Amino acid sequence: MIYKNLGSSNIRVSTLGLGTNGIGNFQNNNPDKTHNRQKIYQFALERGINLFDTAELYGEGYAEFILGETFKKKREQIVISSKVNPDNCTHFGLKRSIKESIKRLGTDYIDLYQIHWINPFVELEETFTILEELVLAGYIRAIGVCNFSISMVAQTSKYLKKIKISSNHIEINLFNQYEALKNLHYYQENKISIIGYGVLNHLNLNFTKKQQAFLDDLQKEYNKTLSQILIRYFTSLESIILLSRTDNIEHLKTNVGSFDFNLTAKQRQQFYKLFQYKVQTIPMEKIKIPQQFKKFNNFEIFKNQNNLIPSPLTIAQTFVKYNYFKPLKLLEKNDYYYLDSYDFYGELKKYLAWRILYDFSKPIPSIVF
Ligand SMILES: NC(=O)c1ccc[n+]([C@@H]2O[C@H](COP(=O)([O-])OP(=O)(O)OC[C@H]3O[C@@H](n4cnc5c(N)ncnc54)[C@H](OP(=O)(O)O)[C@@H]3O)[C@@H](O)[C@H]2O)c1
Structure with a gap:
C-alpha cells in the first residue's frame, strides 16, 4: 500500500480507501451481508487500508454504526471520513449531525468531515464557520467537500479563517477524468486532495477498439487486471486518493494488489489522451x-x-x-x-x-x- 497526506493535514491515509454504503439501514438489512462487510473492513485494515468512508446518508446512519462497531477497539488505527447531508449544512443542523455521527461511530472525533453536496439555500459562510468551530472544538480533524467544482473549491478559502479544506471528493474514472485532471495543478499547489469515487463503477462499459487495445496491452505487460491498472493509474497522480467499495473479498484482494508496479510517464499520458470525454x-x-x-x-x-x-x-x-x-x-x-x-x-x-x-x-x- 502507498500512503499520502490528506491535503495539507498531517493525517496519513492509504491511497486506496474503502467505502461503506449499500448495506441497508437499521430497519432493513441482511445480517449475513453486514457480517461479511465487517470481515471485509477487518481484512482491508490488515492489508494496509486505513481510510474508511461513510456518511450520515448511508442507510440513515447504519453504515456509520457498523463501521464504528467493527473498529471499536482499533479506533486509532483507522481514519474515518464521514459526510453531512446538504439539508443539515446549517448552524443547528451541523451541530446536531456531527454529534449524532460521532455517537453512531462510537468515537470522540471524525478525522475528515465532508459536505456531501453543497446546499445552495444556505450561505457557505454559515456552513464553514461552524465547520471551523467543530475543528477547533476537537470534533473533527479536517474539513472536506464533495462534488464541488473547482471554482466552488476556491471559494471555500474566503470563509475559512484558520484552516483550509483538505479534500474534494468527486467522481473520477476513465469517462470522467478530464475535469479533475485539467485542474490537477490547482489541487497540488493548494495542497488539497482529490478523493475519487466511481473508478470501478463502469468496468463493464464498451471501449473503442483503440482504447481496448491499450488497456489489454497494459494488463498483459504488468500481468494485472483492469481494476488494478485503473487503481494504479489514478493513484499514481499526485493529489489523488481513491475510494472503492466491495462486498467480495476476492475483489478486495485484487484491489489492494494494485501497488506493486508503476506505469511509465508515457503510459499515463496515453491514458489522459485516449480517454478524453468532454462535456x-x-x-x-x-x-x-x-x-x-x-x-x-x-x-x-x-x-x-x-x-x-x-x-x-x-x-x-x-x-x-x-x-x-x-x-x-x-x-x-x-x-x-x-x-x-x-x-x-x-x-x-x-x-x-x-x-x-x-x-x-x-x-x-x-x-x-
Ligand atoms: N461523496 C459522494 O458523493 C460519493 C458518491 C459515490 C460514492 N462515494 C463513496 O465512494 C465509495 C466508493 O464507491 P463507488 O461506488 O464509487 O465504488 P467502486 O469501487 O468504484 O464501485 C463499486 C462497484 O465496483 C465493484 N468492484 C469493486 N472492486 C472490483 C473488482 N476488483 N472487480 C470487479 N468489480 C469490482 C463492486 O462490486 P463487488 O461488491 O461485487 O466487488 C461494486 O459494484 C462509496 O462506498 C462511498 O463511500 C461517495
Missing part, C-alpha cells in the same frame, strides 16, 4: 429514460416524492447560484431507428433538475460513452 450538450428529447420518470410533472419534481438526495431542486439551484451542473452520464445507442438516441444511465436527480430549470427547451450537459 457535450444533448437535446432532452433524444434521451431515452424509463417511462415512469418521463411522466413526472414539475409539481411532482419539486415535491421530490422519491426523496432523492440531493433533491433535483438543490441541484437546479446549485446551477443557478454557482453555475455548476455535474454532467449527466449517457450511453450512446447504435440504433438509428428511434428518435431517442441516448440511453439513460441512472442519475435521475440530475435529469429532473434540468427539467426544473429548462424542461425540454435546452440541451443538457452530458458525458456520452
Whole structure:
C-alpha cells in the first residue's frame, strides 16, 4: 500500500480507501451481508487500508454504526471520513449531525468531515464557520467537500479563517477524468486532495477498439487486471486518493494488489489522451429514460416524492447560484431507428433538475460513452 497526506493535514491515509454504503439501514438489512462487510473492513485494515468512508446518508446512519462497531477497539488505527447531508449544512443542523455521527461511530472525533453536496439555500459562510468551530472544538480533524467544482473549491478559502479544506471528493474514472485532471495543478499547489469515487463503477462499459487495445496491452505487460491498472493509474497522480467499495473479498484482494508496479510517464499520458470525454450538450428529447420518470410533472419534481438526495431542486439551484451542473452520464445507442438516441444511465436527480430549470427547451450537459 502507498500512503499520502490528506491535503495539507498531517493525517496519513492509504491511497486506496474503502467505502461503506449499500448495506441497508437499521430497519432493513441482511445480517449475513453486514457480517461479511465487517470481515471485509477487518481484512482491508490488515492489508494496509486505513481510510474508511461513510456518511450520515448511508442507510440513515447504519453504515456509520457498523463501521464504528467493527473498529471499536482499533479506533486509532483507522481514519474515518464521514459526510453531512446538504439539508443539515446549517448552524443547528451541523451541530446536531456531527454529534449524532460521532455517537453512531462510537468515537470522540471524525478525522475528515465532508459536505456531501453543497446546499445552495444556505450561505457557505454559515456552513464553514461552524465547520471551523467543530475543528477547533476537537470534533473533527479536517474539513472536506464533495462534488464541488473547482471554482466552488476556491471559494471555500474566503470563509475559512484558520484552516483550509483538505479534500474534494468527486467522481473520477476513465469517462470522467478530464475535469479533475485539467485542474490537477490547482489541487497540488493548494495542497488539497482529490478523493475519487466511481473508478470501478463502469468496468463493464464498451471501449473503442483503440482504447481496448491499450488497456489489454497494459494488463498483459504488468500481468494485472483492469481494476488494478485503473487503481494504479489514478493513484499514481499526485493529489489523488481513491475510494472503492466491495462486498467480495476476492475483489478486495485484487484491489489492494494494485501497488506493486508503476506505469511509465508515457503510459499515463496515453491514458489522459485516449480517454478524453468532454462535456457535450444533448437535446432532452433524444434521451431515452424509463417511462415512469418521463411522466413526472414539475409539481411532482419539486415535491421530490422519491426523496432523492440531493433533491433535483438543490441541484437546479446549485446551477443557478454557482453555475455548476455535474454532467449527466449517457450511453450512446447504435440504433438509428428511434428518435431517442441516448440511453439513460441512472442519475435521475440530475435529469429532473434540468427539467426544473429548462424542461425540454435546452440541451443538457452530458458525458456520452
Ligand atoms: N461523496 C459522494 O458523493 C460519493 C458518491 C459515490 C460514492 N462515494 C463513496 O465512494 C465509495 C466508493 O464507491 P463507488 O461506488 O464509487 O465504488 P467502486 O469501487 O468504484 O464501485 C463499486 C462497484 O465496483 C465493484 N468492484 C469493486 N472492486 C472490483 C473488482 N476488483 N472487480 C470487479 N468489480 C469490482 C463492486 O462490486 P463487488 O461488491 O461485487 O466487488 C461494486 O459494484 C462509496 O462506498 C462511498 O463511500 C461517495
